[in-house]
Amino acid sequence: MTDSSRRGAARIAVDLLGGDAAPAVVVDGALRAADADPDLSLLLVGPQEVADEIIAALPPDRRASVEVDAVRRVVGMADSPLRAVRSDTTVRAGVAAVAAGRAGAVVTAGASGAAVTAAVHGLGRQPGVRRPALCVTLPALRGPVVLLDVGAGLDLMPSELAVFAQLGATYAAVLHGITAPRVGLLSIGAEPGKGDKLRKVAAVALADATLPPGARYTGYVEGHDVTLGGHADVVVTDGFTGNVLLKGIEGAYALAAGHETASGPPVSVPRAAVLLGVPGNVVVCHGAAEPKDVADGIALATTLHHLGLSGRMAAALDPPARAPVVAEVRP
Amino acid sequence: MTDSSRRGAARIAVDLLGGDAAPAVVVDGALRAADADPDLSLLLVGPQEVADEIIAALPPDRRASVEVDAVRRVVGMADSPLRAVRSDTTVRAGVAAVAAGRAGAVVTAGASGAAVTAAVHGLGRQPGVRRPALCVTLPALRGPVVLLDVGAGLDLMPSELAVFAQLGATYAAVLHGITAPRVGLLSIGAEPGKGDKLRKVAAVALADATLPPGARYTGYVEGHDVTLGGHADVVVTDGFTGNVLLKGIEGAYALAAGHETASGPPVSVPRAAVLLGVPGNVVVCHGAAEPKDVADGIALATTLHHLGLSGRMAAALDPPARAPVVAEVRP
Numbered sequence: 001m002t003d004s005s006r007r008g009a010a011r012i013a014v015d016l017l018g019g020d021a022a023p024a025v026v027v028d029g030a031l032r033a034a035d036a037d038p039d040l041s042l043l044l045v046g047p048q049e050v051a052d053e054i055i056a057a058l059p060p061d062r063r064a065s066v067e068v069d070a071v072r073r074v075v076g077m078a079d080s081p082l083r084a085v086r087s088d089t090t091v092r093a094g095v096a097a098v099a100a101g102r103a104g105a106v107v108t109a110g111a112s113g114a115a116v117t118a119a120v121h122g123l124g125r126q127p128g129v130r131r132p133a134l135c136v137t138l139p140a141l142r143g144p145v146v147l148l149d150v151g152a153g154l155d156l157m158p159s160e161l162a163v164f165a166q167l168g169a170t171y172a173a174v175l176h177g178i179t180a181p182r183v184g185l186l187s188i189g190a191e192p193g194k195g196d197k198l199r200k201v202a203a204v205a206l207a208d209a210t211l212p213p214g215a216r217y218t219g220y221v222e223g224h225d226v227t228l229g230g231h232a233d234v235v236v237t238d239g240f241t242g243n244v245l246l247k248g249i250e251g252a253y254a255l256a257a258g259h260e261t262a263s264g265p266p267v268s269v270p271r272a273a274v275l276l277g278v279p280g281n282v283v284v285c286h287g288a289a290e291p292k293d294v295a296d297g298i299a300l301a302t303t304l305h306h307l308g309l310s311g312r313m314a315a316a317l318d319p320p321a322r323a324p325v326v327a328e329v330r331p
Numbered sequence: 332m333t334d335s336s337r338r339g340a341a342r343i344a345v346d347l348l349g350g351d352a353a354p355a356v357v358v359d360g361a362l363r364a365a366d367a368d369p370d371l372s373l374l375l376v377g378p379q380e381v382a383d384e385i386i387a388a389l390p391p392d393r394r395a396s397v398e399v400d401a402v403r404r405v406v407g408m409a410d411s412p413l414r415a416v417r418s419d420t421t422v423r424a425g426v427a428a429v430a431a432g433r434a435g436a437v438v439t440a441g442a443s444g445a446a447v448t449a450a451v452h453g454l455g456r457q458p459g460v461r462r463p464a465l466c467v468t469l470p471a472l473r474g475p476v477v478l479l480d481v482g483a484g485l486d487l488m489p490s491e492l493a494v495f496a497q498l499g500a501t502y503a504a505v506l507h508g509i510t511a512p513r514v515g516l517l518s519i520g521a522e523p524g525k526g527d528k529l530r531k532v533a534a535v536a537l538a539d540a541t542l543p544p545g546a547r548y549t550g551y552v553e554g555h556d557v558t559l560g561g562h563a564d565v566v567v568t569d570g571f572t573g574n575v576l577l578k579g580i581e582g583a584y585a586l587a588a589g590h591e592t593a594s595g596p597p598v599s600v601p602r603a604a605v606l607l608g609v610p611g612n613v614v615v616c617h618g619a620a621e622p623k624d625v626a627d628g629i630a631l632a633t634t635l636h637h638l639g640l641s642g643r644m645a646a647a648l649d650p651p652a653r654a655p656v657v658a659e660v661r662p
Contacts, residue, residue, distance in 0.1 A: 078522045141586050151519055154527035188482055188574040191409045196485040196571045223578030227586045240527045241572055243519040245579045247554030252583035255472050255558045256598045267587045 010039065010305045011067070012298055013094040013103035016046025017074035018110025020288050023050045026109065029294020030054050034062060036295065040302060041065040043103045045094040047072050067102075069093050074110065077287060081113035085121045089114075095122035098280040104305030105281035107272075107297045109289040115282065116152045116275060123280040126310075127317050131156065132277030133164045134239065134284060135171055136246060136270045140229025146172045146181075147226055147235045150273055151243040158202035161185065161236050162209040167276040168234035169215035170316040174307055176233075180214040184221030184232030186241060194220060198238065206236070212316045272297035274304060281310050341370065341636045342398070343629055344425040344434035347377025348405035349441025350625075351618050354381045357440065360625020361385050365393060367626065371633060372396040374434045376425045378403055398433075400424050405441065408618060412444035416452045420445075426453035429611040435636030436612035438603075438628045440620040446613065447483045447606060454611040457641075458648050462487065463608035464495045465570065465615060466502055467577065467601045471560025477503045477512075478557055478566045481604055482574040489533035492516065492567050493540040498607040499565035500546035501647040505638055507564075511545040515552030515563030517572060525551060529569065537567070543647045603628035605635060612641050 014030050016023045023046060031054060034040050044051040044066060051068040058066065071093045075083045084091050094106040095118045108115050116132060125132065133149035148168045153160060165183045172181040185206055187195035192203070199220070206217045218232055225231045227249055237245070250269045271286035271293040281304040285297040304310070345361050347354045354377060362385060365371050375382040375397060382399040389397065402424045406414045415422050425437035426449045439446050447463060456463065464480035479499045484491060496514045503512040516537055518526035523534065530551070537548045549563055556562045558580055568576070581600045602617035602624035612635040616628040635641070 223575040224582030226579055227582030244554040244572055244576055248557055248576045249579050249583040251555030251558030252580045253587050256584050256587035
């Protein structure tokens with residue numbers, strides 16, 4: 001039995017003011033997402049006049065499905081993430097809607113630090129998680145590779161990387177149906193003993209960690225294993241290294257291919273990450289997201305809701321612990 | 332006046348046993364390099380029979396230009412780098428040839444940790460340098476980008492990143508003629524205050540560092556700035572992050588383009604790095620180097636020798652300090 005049986009119309013909260021080019025890009029992205037998914041219900045969090053612009057652009061029969069939380073403040077890229085604990089900011093209000101069961105997921109393209117702060121403040125953490133992780137799936141040559149953390153957790157302890165392994169392995173199973181995920185620790189050589197102090201201790205912690213059934217720790221992997229795949233389905237690292245690597249790969253694809261390759265469609269990295277370790281579905285889009293990226297983020301949030309990700313994550317982390325808080329949210 | 336006026340036949344020491352596919356790949360690479368550069372003189376460091384194979388394959392009139400240091404031991408990828416302090420290993424013997432003035436540079440495709448250990452043990456460090464850095468130049472969209480460190484220095488202090496800024500800026504000026512290099516610190520956002528503890532303190536250290544004339548610190552850059560360029564000519568980071576990023580970019584080019592792109596020739600990352608901060612010219616090729624990579628490494632070593640890199644680096648680090656040790660080496 002899985003939460004995915006609880007399908008239904010998803011209500012997705014969207015932060016209208018998050019992102020470098022908000023609200024215009026978010027407006028376009030929300031409209032694209034609504035166009036692509038006739039079952040999508042939106043909870044628009046932001047200025048009423050921006051929400052009205054979206055509603056006016058929707059087909060008349062869709063308009064009644066949209067709710068609005070009128071919020072005017074935003075946490076800017078240069079603001080302290082702590083500003084995101086204020087309930088009058090869009091990102092915090094979007095998270096509050098998830099916590100209250102009014103939305104099955106929230107999507108923001110605002111500063112990722114603010115999104116993490118808002119999520120932890122508004123939702124708390126899942127059992128055993130001290131630091132949440134931002135997680136993406138990359139299109140590697142040999143199947144998808146789940147990479148985490150890509151920016152939430154800096155200056156980590158080795159035990160926190162072991163928790164990321166649990167989160168990532170569960171995500172790979174739930175989202176990608178990888179029933180026996182191989183978990184690798186990102187380092188600078190495949191041989192044991194390579195890496196900095198954090199990696200050397202974390203390798204011991206990961207070897208000793210209780211991973212979800214079927215998952216196993218397979219040792220060090222390197223930067224190219226994230227793009228080529230083959231050695232690990234889940235790659236664990238700290239948020240600094242993961243963020244630098246993800247952006248470097250993104251730039252490499254842009255440089256290598258312009259907008260297309262000789263051998264096929266362009267390769268790109270996802271511009272929406274899932275925040276793992278909080279009891280609620282939270283999607284953080286790239287700050288420089290374009291409308292397509294926002295629409296992709298909303299589609300991803302809908303998938304998370306339908307699959308009941310955060311509930312299944314809580315169960316995997318600590319089976320006898322508290323019941324899932326958010327997975328059973330109904331729109 | 333520059334050391335580049337001291338042109339002449341370069342003798343380059345080559346570690347015949349370094350690399351995953353040594354000696355075969357190194358033999359092929361050395362022959363390619365000799366074929367491409369009629370002025371190249373080689374000092375082959377490894378088993379006599381391997382050296383003899385190279386000599387036999389050279390045109391008869393070139394054979395007299397080759398010297399051999401018969402050394403049989405190697406530092407393997409899984410060995411402790413400390414093994415490289417043994418004078419009977421190929422990498423250590425190659426470095427010794429540079430220290431003794433018998434070669435203008437040494438090239439190895441062996442384990443980078445062993446190469447760094449051998450270089451520091453055999454050559455020492457340049458003034459003010461506590462940790463040497465491995466440095467590569469990437470083909471960014473808007474001009475070359477010098478990236479360091481890509482694997483020598485782990486668990487660094489902020490002041491060590493400031494020294495890397497000096498090394499990288501000098502390298503950009505000497506190798507690429509960039510007279511006013513912009514130096515960026517790799518982080519996870521462009522705004523001040525982004526990044527982990529090391530980056531936050533290093534940003535202050537870099538802003539306060541004495542850079543070569545014309546060079547300036549321009550603040551944080553991100554992963555994509557390494558591939559796209561435009562914001563910095565020199566990107567400074569610790570060896571863990573730099574190594575992961577470089578290998579990730581390499582894998583991305585391989586995935587994106589196969590072996591060619593729609594818009595032109597394939598993009599790739601260099602597979603030979605220069606060790607900066609030691610008083611001698613040391614080139615470290617990728618462990619999985621192919622013959623072309625070894626040849627590229629030998630050509631790079633020849634360029635370093637002709638430009639008098641290590642001498643000019645010493646002068647830039649500490650003008651009144653000891654005279655260049657290696658730049659005036661003559662074959």
